[in-house]
Amino acid sequence: MRLRDLGEFGLIARIARAASRAGVAGSRDVVLGIGDDAAILRPRAGEDVVVTTDALVEGAHFTWPTQDARTLGRRALLVNLSDLSAMGARPIGCTIALAAPPSLEADRALGLLRGVIDVAREAACPLVGGNVARATETSITVTALGAVRRGRALRRDAARPGDRILVTGQLGVAALAVARARRGRARVKRLPPLRLGAGRALAALPGRGACIDVSDGLLADLGHLLEASGVGASIDVRALPLARGFAPACARLGVDPLALALAGGEDYELLFTLRGRTPARGLAGRLGAPVTEIGRIEARRGLRLLGLSPEQERGLVRIRAAGGWRHF
């Protein structure tokens, strides 16, 4: 069956039914979900609302021959939830705008939606609305809404000189998966982790500073954080959290481990700063995720990398020249 056979209202009805069956059509934050001109959400008293939008487009972010529809749907919501995590918010709802060719296999469209619903359930993020449209290529645009205690949202512009710089999880993992896929050894890209709990715990910490999710690579995203905060930083590359066996795996693929860790992108870990005496050790427990201290915020602008070997210095010139991920 093709999408055109299912029709717009048929597809919407299937989405609504699937969301309902999965228990993600509503929550105590949702007054009215799918089916009206707009959804109605009711954040708790004293909460701010955060909102973010992200799109996955065929040709730019995926191609059908190598993309499992359900995994794509999972990714579409996960990248948005990563933004909510980086704000320290809990999800209260999401909308999806699906554009697809009428000739698309209905199973692909429904698989995509199932993937969204999988993550919606895991993250307790109700699916409250959306849009479907005809297009020549498939794309899914997700808007996620979150709530966070008034004034407690994590921001990029809150880093101060003296703050320690930390990161959850490991870096370069997604880039390594992509490098592997390019060699034909794997098909599916690594999915972003759910760091909602870590973000919320961080937002509640008295010593919290700035926070951003690492989507474009550590260098690029730390750069955004430093620019927003008007500060600089030193990062000790020897402290970067790398997966066990990361360097040998990179060597086998002929890729530079430091390049992957610094500029690889799509790790969707939380990069944040902390001040005061909050011990880094107990943090992993409070955040429910591995946490590694990798550097320090400084008043002097610019980013300084410490602990580089001469070979790494040379590799870094190549990273800079490459300029990271570009959307156009």
Place this chain on the structure above:
Amino acid sequence: MRLRDLGEFGLIARIARAASRAGVAGSRDVVLGIGDDAAILRPRAGEDVVVTTDALVEGAHFTWPTQDARTLGRRALLVNLSDLSAMGARPIGCTIALAAPPSLEADRALGLLRGVIDVAREAACPLVGGNVARATETSITVTALGAVRRGRALRRDAARPGDRILVTGQLGVAALAVARARRGRARVKRLPPLRLGAGRALAALPGRGACIDVSDGLLADLGHLLEASGVGASIDVRALPLARGFAPACARLGVDPLALALAGGEDYELLFTLRGRTPARGLAGRLGAPVTEIGRIEARRGLRLLGLSPEQERGLVRIRAAGGWRHF
């Protein structure tokens, strides 16, 4: 200049600057706008938040040779604001997800954004975030957020037998503009009206019933309202609000005026029900828009059209057969 020369961050910087210059980068509802992982909004105490998403896709909703970019941008936000109007909400922010080919003239992308910003200013709806992505065709997906006094949002499912049915403005105007454009007599489609004030006034009325915006045509959207409310209705076609000279204009173009008024679509007027003694006459003043009573909600399911001439009866068969606008 092409979009690829402007680049992702170049485009985002231009959007942020343009929004700031136009005074739509923030408001008292916006704690943090464009530039972080997510925007932070702060609705007033005791307000619900409503959210809606709508997309315009090249090929499906417009084609570049006949579409002025700025008008397209205006339309993209206006169709979303129509949904907020139909909920009785005031806008508190919007995000835009733009997908476009790297080869798109930068002026088209910027024109599109200028159109969004035009309407954002007119409607006091801050532009708080978004996304840009590479695609083979241009599309713009807007998510609009609104706020409305707790429990006062207008819904589709609130019509009760005995309610009077009313509509703002005039019907068939957009469809007539499309018919004219097809004959090459005009280029630009009629833009949706701003009915935010009418929606908010309606939400505050004690006798308010259900409400929906007329985007797919009166028959289709009244159908949605009746289904959601579990009721039926009678509509007097002689009462339908038509523009002066509507019938002769239709005759000149060889189109059926009743078909345009009932199934034309894209009028984006508010269709709503009222109970009690609220006088229809004073309503126009309170809503700041023309208001016409066109029928009555009844317990018996189905939609009955009254006042049809024999010729109109025959035309109606054709309307039903056509089945209205389909998105796939």
